[in-house]
Amino acid sequence: MALSGEQWNISYAGHEATIVEVGGGLRTFTVDGNAYVDGYFDDEVCPSGAGQVLAPWPNRLGDGRYEFEGETYQVALSEPAARNAAHGLVRWLxxxxxxxxxxxxxxxxxxxxxPGYPFPIVLRTRWSVGPYGLRAVHTAVNLGAKTAPFGLGVHPYLKVPGYAIGDLTLELPAKKRLKTDDRMLPVGEEPSTLTKTKLGDTVIDAAFTDLDRDADGNVQVRLTTADGRGVALWADESFGWVQVYTADQLEGERRRRAVAVEPMSCPPDAFRSGRDLVTLGPGQSWSGTWGISPLR
Incomplete structure (x- = not known):
């Protein structure tokens, strides 16, 4: 059996994707045999969050401790050295x-x-492929009797077949960049200077907001070659944040092999700051949609 559990392969006219049982995330996405995400093999444990769904919070939760509606909660620290709880609770379910x-x-x-999150939530993702590329529609429903804090993100690593990331231009339509400390927790924000940047040796691991959107209400983050080919990640207005990570801290072949472009409904540490935090009353639902489109 694959280490990522059961595999569901979906396809449409040369567009193919593999969704996995463990974490419910995206393992591969190819078009005509060319990979547009840096995935992993079915005999690997998912590396570095590749393609995973991050809920009920994305990114970091400092000290794993937060207050909500007068109660204090403590979740386990998945980054003990930094004293953080990272990327939620469903990555390995x-x-x-x-x-x-x-x-x-x-x-x-x-x-x-x-303990630490006494809020029963049911999560669904509809993954599909078509002439548009790849699309993911996420929903979350609070099954409990109390209001629940909630956030969601996704962690795909984008690549352009045949190109190193240093040869690509990043188009990131965001006006603000979150400033963080050495624990990757927010300490302020500053204007973003990465609207259109040739990556070269640029190191990025930051969250961005105040996003410019197209006529459909979507933000589009692009990685492009000099002749305009490449890949775009788009996300609807449920995702007010995008984390961009050039994978410099990864080891071996995965280091700087792809760029993580992560749509997020809220910033890091939202359970403590409350910024853009979704609150789901009993029976209430949230939904968000994003996708990956090759540019050819």
Whole structure:
């Protein structure tokens, strides 16, 4: 059995993706055999968050400790050296398929109430491929009797087939960049200077907001070659933040091999700051949609 569990392969006219049971995330996405995400093999444990769904919070939660509606909660520290809880609680849970078609699969995870997060949430993602590329539609529903704090992000690593990231131009339509300390926790913000940047040796690991959007309300982050080919990640207005990471801290072949472009509904440490935090009342739901489109 694959270390990432059951595999669901979906395809449409040369567009192919593999969704996995462990974490419910994206393992591969190719078009005509060319990879547009830096995925992983089915005999690997998912490395560095590649393609994972991050909920009920994305990014870091400082000290794993937060207050919500007069109560104090403590979750386990997944980054003990930095005293952080990173990327939520569903990355290593098993998701089950609830609807499977040749070009799409819907997977579901029932996150039970637990110490530190006593809020039962059911999460669903519909992954599909088509002429638009890859699309993911996420929903979350609060099954409990109390209001729940919530955020969601996703962690794909984008690449342009045949090109090193230093040869690509990053187009990032964001006006603000979050400033962080050595624990990757927010300490302020500053104007973004990365609207259109030839990556070269540029090192980036930051969250961006105040995003410019197209006529459909989507933000588009692009990695392009000199002749305009490349890949775009787009996200709807449910995602007010984008984390960009040039993978400089990764080891071995994965170092600077791709660029993580992570749509997020809220910034790092939102459970403590409350900034853009979603609050789901009993029975309430949240949804957000994003996708990856090759530029050819």
């Amino acid at each position: 098993r998701w089950q398929a609830v609807d499977v078609d040749p070009d799409s699969v819907t997977v579901e995870c029932a996150l039970p109430a637990q």
